Amino acid sequence: MDARELVDYAASLDCIHCGLCLNTCPTYLLTGVESSSPRGRIHLMRSVAEDELQADADYAEELDFCLLCRHCESVCPSGVRFGALMEHARSALEPVRERGPLARLARRAGFDLVLRDRSALRAAATVGRVAQRLGLVRLAARIGGQRARGLADAPAIPPAAERARLPERTPAAGTRRSTALLLEGCVMPELLGATNRATLRVLAACGFEVHVAREHVCCGSLHAHNGEASGARALARETLEACDARSDEGGTPLPLVVNSAGCGSHLKELAPAFAGQPDLERRARALSARTLDLSEALTRGPGAEGLAALLARVPTPARSVRAAWDDPCHLLHGQHIAREPRAILGRIPGLELVPMELAESCCGSAGIYSLLRPADARRVLEPKLAALAASGAEILVTANPGCQLQWAAGVRRAGLAVRVLHLAEVLDEFVVSVARPATAS
Amino acid sequence: MDARVVEELRAVLGRDGVLAERARRTPYEADGLAFARCLPELVLLPRDTRETAAALRVLAAHGIPVVPRGAGTGLSGGATPVEGGVVIGTARMRRILALDADNRLARVQAGVVNADLGRAAARHGLFYAPDPSSQKACTIGGNVGENSSGPHGFRHGSTTRHVLGLVLVTPEGDVLDLSRPEHDPHGYDLVGLFVGSEGLLGIATEITVALLPLPPLVETMLALFRDLDSACDAVSDLVAARLEPTAIEVLDQLTIEAVEASVLAAGYPKDAAAVLLLESEGSEAEVASTLGAIEPLLRARGAFEVRRARDELERARLWAGRKGAYGAMGRVAPDLYVCDAVVPRTRLAEIVRVTIAICQARGLRVANVFHAGDGNLHPNIPYDRRDAGQLARVLEAGDAILDAVLAVGGSLTGEHGVGLEKIGAMGRAFSPDDLDAQCRVRDAWDPARRMNPGKLLPVHACRETHTRDPRGGAR
Ligand SMILES: Cc1cc2nc3c(=O)[nH]c(=O)nc-3n(C[C@H](O)[C@H](O)[C@H](O)COP(=O)(O)OP(=O)(O)OC[C@H]3O[C@@H](n4cnc5c(N)ncnc54)[C@H](O)[C@@H]3O)c2cc1C
Ligand code: SF4
Ligand code: SF4
Numbered sequence: 001m002d003a004r005e006l007v008d009y010a011a012s013l014d015c016i017h018c019g020l021c022l023n024t025c026p027t028y029l030l031t032g033v034e035s036s037s038p039r040g041r042i043h044l045m046r047s048v049a050e051d052e053l054q055a056d057a058d059y060a061e062e063l064d065f066c067l068l069c070r071h072c073e074s075v076c077p078s079g080v081r082f083g084a085l086m087e088h089a090r091s092a093l094e095p096v097r098e099r100g101p102l103a104r105l106a107r108r109a110g111f112d113l114v115l116r117d118r119s120a121l122r123a124a125a126t127v128g129r130v131a132q133r134l135g136l137v138r139l140a141a142r143i144g145g146q147r148a149r150g151l152a153d154a155p156a157i158p159p160a161a162e163r164a165r166l167p168e169r170t171p172a173a174g175t176r177r178s179t180a181l182l183l184e185g186c187v188m189p190e191l192l193g194a195t196n197r198a199t200l201r202v203l204a205a206c207g208f209e210v211h212v213a214r215e216h217v218c219c220g221s222l223h224a225h226n227g228e229a230s231g232a233r234a235l236a237r238e239t240l241e242a243c244d245a246r247s248d249e250g251g252t253p254l255p256l257v258v259n260s261a262g263c264g265s266h267l268k269e270l271a272p273a274f275a276g277q278p279d280l281e282r283r284a285r286a287l288s289a290r291t292l293d294l295s296e297a298l299t300r301g302p303g304a305e306g307l308a309a310l311l312a313r314v315p316t317p318a319r320s321v322r323a324a325w326d327d328p329c330h331l332l333h334g335q336h337i338a339r340e341p342r343a344i345l346g347r348i349p350g351l352e353l354v355p356m357e358l359a360e361s362c363c364g365s366a367g368i369y370s371l372l373r374p375a376d377a378r379r380v381l382e383p384k385l386a387a388l389a390a391s392g393a394e395i396l397v398t399a400n401p402g403c404q405l406q407w408a409a410g411v412r413r414a415g416l417a418v419r420v421l422h423l424a425e426v427l428d429e430f431v432v433s434v435a436r437p438a439t440a441s
Numbered sequence: 442m443d444a445r446v447v448e449e450l451r452a453v454l455g456r457d458g459v460l461a462e463r464a465r466r467t468p469y470e471a472d473g474l475a476f477a478r479c480l481p482e483l484v485l486l487p488r489d490t491r492e493t494a495a496a497l498r499v500l501a502a503h504g505i506p507v508v509p510r511g512a513g514t515g516l517s518g519g520a521t522p523v524e525g526g527v528v529i530g531t532a533r534m535r536r537i538l539a540l541d542a543d544n545r546l547a548r549v550q551a552g553v554v555n556a557d558l559g560r561a562a563a564r565h566g567l568f569y570a571p572d573p574s575s576q577k578a579c580t581i582g583g584n585v586g587e588n589s590s591g592p593h594g595f596r597h598g599s600t601t602r603h604v605l606g607l608v609l610v611t612p613e614g615d616v617l618d619l620s621r622p623e624h625d626p627h628g629y630d631l632v633g634l635f636v637g638s639e640g641l642l643g644i645a646t647e648i649t650v651a652l653l654p655l656p657p658l659v660e661t662m663l664a665l666f667r668d669l670d671s672a673c674d675a676v677s678d679l680v681a682a683r684l685e686p687t688a689i690e691v692l693d694q695l696t697i698e699a700v701e702a703s704v705l706a707a708g709y710p711k712d713a714a715a716v717l718l719l720e721s722e723g724s725e726a727e728v729a730s731t732l733g734a735i736e737p738l739l740r741a742r743g744a745f746e747v748r749r750a751r752d753e754l755e756r757a758r759l760w761a762g763r764k765g766a767y768g769a770m771g772r773v774a775p776d777l778y779v780c781d782a783v784v785p786r787t788r789l790a791e792i793v794r795v796t797i798a799i800c801q802a803r804g805l806r807v808a809n810v811f812h813a814g815d816g817n818l819h820p821n822i823p824y825d826r827r828d829a830g831q832l833a834r835v836l837e838a839g840d841a842i843l844d845a846v847l848a849v850g851g852s853l854t855g856e857h858g859v860g861l862e863k864i865g866a867m868g869r870a871f872s873p874d875d876l877d878a879q880c881r882v883r884d885a886w887d888p889a890r891r892m893n894p895g896k897l898l899p900v901h902a903c904r905e906t907h908t909r910d911p912r913g914g915a916r
Contacts, residue, residue, distance in 0.1 A: 013775040013825075014771055014772075014775070015771065015775075016767070016768060016770060016771030016774075016775065016776065016777055017471075017473065017475060018473075018514070018575070018578075018765075018767050018768035018771070019473075019512055019513065019514045019575060019577075019578035019579070020575075020577050020578055020765060020768050022512060022577075022578045023554055023556070023557070023577055023578060028532075031457070031533075032486050032530065032532030032533035032535070032552070033460065033465060033486070033532070034465075034468040034469055034484075034513070034530075034532070035460075035464060035465045035467065035468045037468075039468070040468035043467065043468040044464060044467060044468060047467050052467070053463065053464060053467055054463070056463070056464060058462040058463070058464035058465060059464045061464075062464060062465075074704065075577075075704065076704065076768065077700070077703040077704060077705050077765035077766075077767075077768030077769040077771070078703070078768050078769060078770075078771025078772060079702075079703060079704070079771070079772055080771070
């Protein structure tokens, strides 16, 4: 393969090596190694393209070590699109890299089978739950040694009742202000059904009639982040079809509300997957434009009005609870959303929003990173756990399923008395469920 | 590299402390002087003084050349590796060892990032004065190496004014503790000698710095001009009038365009040909009187708008924009060459004009963003190192600018050091006797000349002077 095809060479030239990104990079802060920094990784990519460096195992390892948190991208004055650069480099390397037969099998099973098919996902969840209950997982982790450590760290799969799917249509509670499509997600229903149901209740309580595309499985963000560009393209196509088929009475496609920052960030940058197919590109851009993170849906237009009306019905509790917001990378660095969630949390009666240091840096979840590289993922979370403890928060709020699981595991390990909740769950518990009934209207 | 040496080094630094794989060494091949590159044989990352000393002893025993490195943001090639040499990086020495708020000092490991020290100090109402624009990345050790300054150097001076003590490791691997207070009054000021020595005398591992109390009030002012000349003349006037703001920076239009197109967009007006960014700190009365006295001078030189930052947020954004100017130039070209020369402040406008003409004559673009209060020019020349012809013209322009600066009694470097970049000009700035004296100082510390060889002091100058050694003892 031509070395130039291994990386997006032109984009790598955008880096002027000023170093302003270094101090934001979790893997550089952990190791002090330049090739594990954004500037260093871009240097490696450029060296590969210029035939100065072989795309060898060490190169691959530095790509894998990256969390793809895109913190570096947020601070880069030169406008380097690091996320896109890294996705490209991983995808281009995938066909030529050496993986053991087992690793290859697991990868193909995960990306080509499970994540692309609802019944396979459900079956995997059932098998996984049984294995976890029987202690088989811990056993496998012990036998598999270092490489299977991720298994033991994998989140507990909830019982079948909690894994129920969302209904196709849920009416607004009270006055209908708007209609929206909610992205149910691929692993969300299996691992975090409670978060999905909370999201649904919050949206309905804020006046949304909520639709769910039940035939849709996965938006492809995990594929895109992990070097599976063609799988990502296929899933992007399916997502387009599912979303474009839902419109309101006037025929306008429904806005798509997303409660997973990783998926939202991917959906807002969908167009490049269809480069060279103008019609699909246009449709992808339109979908991106109507994709809203939950926090956006509740701070603008009818959603904001609905939330305000709802908040007005919440009595002030006697005791307030301290909560800290942790910016999910794909919300802050991927979608540049920082104010909205804080504004929402700041308005909840009885919730005191306390600042937490390092809120803007990665927790180590990073999609499936915490499964692939559990030891690194833990090390990345360590300083943030200390910051959480220092903040005095009793609740840690996030807005991304992976972060939720990663934090929950970390808090458990550290023995902190902190609950980890999704923004939707906080709203459900502290607003929706305690609001006085609306006066008949 | 000899496998035995690698094993010896691993024994003292651990596996993670020795980078031998090609992919892990590659990003160290250059610092901020992008066109100069050389692959190091190894990169060593000690965690403290003891490990640094142990590693240097191994390297001394094998006669291996050493290049110290902080964050590699240096712009003169001070951290460019040398043929057959290793790099010793301080990126795993990032601990703030002590912060004594009552005595206003901090003891830090050399790899502590300038901005991290600033943040820690701010928690105690203090700050660390030297503030290079690279402060979010550059290390205190690198600042010591280059005697770095920054926008606020106008008032507070460069690094050397703020370093109280050092622990350093000599090229042979001996530890020299120059940080205990009793060293201060006696004998030579070795700390002063070490600051600015560009990695030729040893490796600083721990640095004790002075911290200053945060001023009660800081105000930032912007003055917009229709041409760069007037902005420069206004600075000359301010300095002549002995007005003492804390910082006087100039940004020209190309710089502003790049900054405003970036994530650091700060609201710099795009219609001004030049902007003066001024800051004053002190009591309310002091700030009011300083800025009040400055404004009419600026207007007299044609400032068409003078305004103050409304709040702390705007102030922070203006500075972030200024400090991100280098990075923002990445939108113009893949590489940036930053000249660094100091001229008498009465001649700012004239020399800036000359630098622009020099660049234009060679078909090069140039952005001017600089520490005007100090007379420290930074003509920024965007280029692409893959274009050999263009690179040659950039270097030629750099040389011509230095000549122009030396001709008016200026100096070779304000804050970026000589490194590799300006080593050729040393012979023009110093007489053979001067250079000889400097070589002898170096030889007293590093007789084998293994520390950062080929930087700062031209080797041929050393050889020449040694053959003229009055004692006849050429080495
Ligand atoms: C965007 C940008 C803006 C900049 N703005 C400024 C500015 O405003 N003012 C300014 O003065 N400079 C500026 N610089 C230049 C540069 O940041 C400074 O020279 C800085 O001090 C270098 O620090 P570093 O940690 O990157 O050191 P490096 O570049 O790694 O090293 C610099 C020199 O110090 C030596 N060295 C490093 N660590 C040690 C140690 N522990 N012991 C002994 N020697 C050591 C090295 O051998 C080398 O010679 C800027 C650079 C960039 C890229
Ligand atoms: S901030 Fe941007 S331009 Fe600067 S080194 Fe990092 S990626 Fe490169
Ligand atoms: S994406 Fe995150 S982990 Fe990867 S280089 Fe950027 S800051 Fe580092």
